[in-house]
Amino acid sequence: MRSAKAFTNQTFTKRVDHDGGRHRPPRAPAEPAVCPGCGAVYVKRRWSRSAASRLQAVGLAAPFAVRVCAACRRRQHGVPHGYLHVDGDFFTTHRSDIEPLLRNEVERAREDNPLHQILAWTDLEGGGLLIATATEHLAQRLGHALEKAYDGDVHYGFSHENKLARVWWHR
Ligand SMILES: [Zn+2]
Structure with a gap:
């Protein structure tokens, strides 16, 4: 009975979890972040290479996430x-x-x-x-x-x- 397995209690439990996740609003990207391609920093919801933005990012006193910026992604593509x-x-x-x-x-x-x-x-x-x-x-x-x-x-x-x-x- 191969088909019976697709409808176990466990399967339904997993599906419910999935649906729950879908209703969460999209999470804002983590700040600060630094791009390994060009050294730009992501702070206040934008990428920048200016010294002022770098200072702002450091000022958040949070660990930097590493994320490829939009420009580098575009260049790669x-x-x-x-x-x-x-x-x-x-x-x-x-x-x-x-x-x-x-x-x-x-x-x-x-x-x-x-x-x-x-x-x-x-x-x-x-x-x-x-x-x-x-x-x-x-x-x-x-x-x-x-x-x-x-x-x-x-x-x-x-x-x-x-x-x-x-x-x-x-x-
Ligand atoms: Zn970059």
Whole structure:
């Protein structure tokens, strides 16, 4: 009688426990937490890399949970939400100035929000550069930074459907 076993008293007891758990409200993630990928801390319900947040987290005087932050999870899964395409003769001859400017801008953006990360930095054949960003905002921000520093032609394109920003800068 194989089927009889599925309806023992024990089975029903276990099911009741399960249902009870389902009605509990979702638990807020533990604070403070630190991300092993980038060192960001989770405090006051957000991830941050700022010194102020780190102090807040330490100030809680509670043990740190270790949890991968949203930005690192996104980077691991490699889903870009923005692309910056840079090319032109000016870019080729001023590359040694332009690339550090872009890297600085990324660092500044990451201090505001650790989600703003570079997923891929690709040299294109023919001298261009293609940067894949984890957020739409970062691609736009890099485009603005180039425009502000060097003028040039900049175009912004969006696909709201799949949350994708494409930015072209040419000079
Ligand atoms: Zn992280």
